[in-house]
Amino acid sequence: MICRYCEVRSDFVNAHVIPAGFFRRLSADDPEPLRVVLNDENEYPRRAPLGVYDQKLLCTVCEPQFGSWDHYAQELLSDLPPGQTIIEDGQIVGFELRDHWHYELLKLFFISLIWRASASTHNFYRRIRLGPYEEKAKQMLDACDAGSPQEFAVLLGRFIEPGARILLDPHEDRCDGVNFCRFYLSGYVAYIKVDRRPAPDWMTPLLLMPDAPLKIVARSLKQSKELPLLRSFLARHRKRASH
Numbered sequence: 001m002i003c004r005y006c007e008v009r010s011d012f013v014n015a016h017v018i019p020a021g022f023f024r025r026l027s028a029d030d031p032e033p034l035r036v037v038l039n040d041e042n043e044y045p046r047r048a049p050l051g052v053y054d055q056k057l058l059c060t061v062c063e064p065q066f067g068s069w070d071h072y073a074q075e076l077l078s079d080l081p082p083g084q085t086i087i088e089d090g091q092i093v094g095f096e097l098r099d100h101w102h103y104e105l106l107k108l109f110f111i112s113l114i115w116r117a118s119a120s121t122h123n124f125y126r127r128i129r130l131g132p133y134e135e136k137a138k139q140m141l142d143a144c145d146a147g148s149p150q151e152f153a154v155l156l157g158r159f160i161e162p163g164a165r166i167l168l169d170p171h172e173d174r175c176d177g178v179n180f181c182r183f184y185l186s187g188y189v190a191y192i193k194v195d196r197r198p199a200p201d202w203m204t205p206l207l208l209m210p211d212a213p214l215k216i217v218a219r220s221l222k223q224s225k226e227l228p229l230l231r232s233f234l235a236r237h238r239k240r241a242s243h
Contacts (some may be wrong), residue, residue: 001056002059003057003058003059003061003062004057004058004119005058005059005062005065005119005239006061008059008064008220009059009060009061009062010059011059011060011077012055012056012057012058012059012060013022013058013059013063014053014054014055015054015055015057015058015063015116016049016051016052016053016070017052017053017054017057017113017116017117017120017122017124017125017187018036018052018113018167018183019070019071019074020034020051020053021049021070021074022074022102022167022186023052023167023186023187024049024051024144025079025165025167025186025187026167027185029127030211038145042061042133046179052122052124052125054116054120054121054122054125055123057116057119057120057121058116058186058241062145065141066112066116068105069105069106069109069112070109070112072105072109073106073109073110073185074104074175074190076101076106077185077188079165079186079187081095081158081216082095082097082101082214082216083097083213083214083216084094084096084098085204086192086218090126091218092160092217093217093218093220094158094214094215094217094218095158095213095216096213096215096216097213097214097216098188098213099118099216103146103208103209103210104146104210105145105146106145106154106214107152107208107210108144108154109147110154110191110192111137111140111141111146111147111191112137113183113192114128114130114132114137114152114181114183114192114194115134115137115138115141117136117181117183118130118133118134118169119134124169124184124202125169125170126169127169127170127172128170128172128173128181128192129172130173130181133152133194137152140152147209148207148209149204149207149209150193150198150199150212151191152192152193152194152218153192153198153199153203153207154190154191154192154193154207154208155190155191155199155203155208155217156189156190156191156208156214156215156216156217157186157188157189157190157191157216157217157218157219158187158188158189158217158219159188159189159219159220159221160218160219160220160221161220161221161222164187164221165186166184166185166186166221167184167185167186168184170182170183170184171208172194173191175191175199175200175203177197177199178193178195178197178198178199178200179188179193179194179195180194180195181194182192182194188216189219194210228242
């Protein structure tokens, strides 16, 4: 096997797709080692103290090329959402950062995220396959081209409950008939468009855009579809582990 990025070298490194910093937050207040639980009845929880990494994805030369994007995303998308909290009718509806954020760095991080997930053979990323969009994403990474707001458009969400730092395996999703990939980043949720069609009209003002505020939509884990799913498969795995 050879590096999926340069297609030349085979001196692989332990390459993360989702940066390790997002995984470390999950166990920041927990002395127990981090365990990865997949939404798969045939998979048992696995110890993963360093998060999920792929040993057959990137070589020693290519892996550092993702470093500046990964570092920026981990710094910006911290435990405390960046910017001002937006409240309407007494409810948190989102967060807005008007200045001091870098569209190109953050957008390239998300493009690199979907490319790495699609190119990975790790089971955690098995539900992300970009097809012809994988090569397009790689071309944009090669050129350090973040593209227009509609190219691999990104909508960011954030769970508002304290400690809601979940990190589920990513998967393909649809919104008003348009194809997206959904990623969980320790409390944040990123919806990345993988489709030639534009994002739905209601979503457009909320997308990552250059020379505009960074907007993050507030989500409630208590009222989400993710919470019953989390409870169900965690209970299932605990039951199996006790047998």
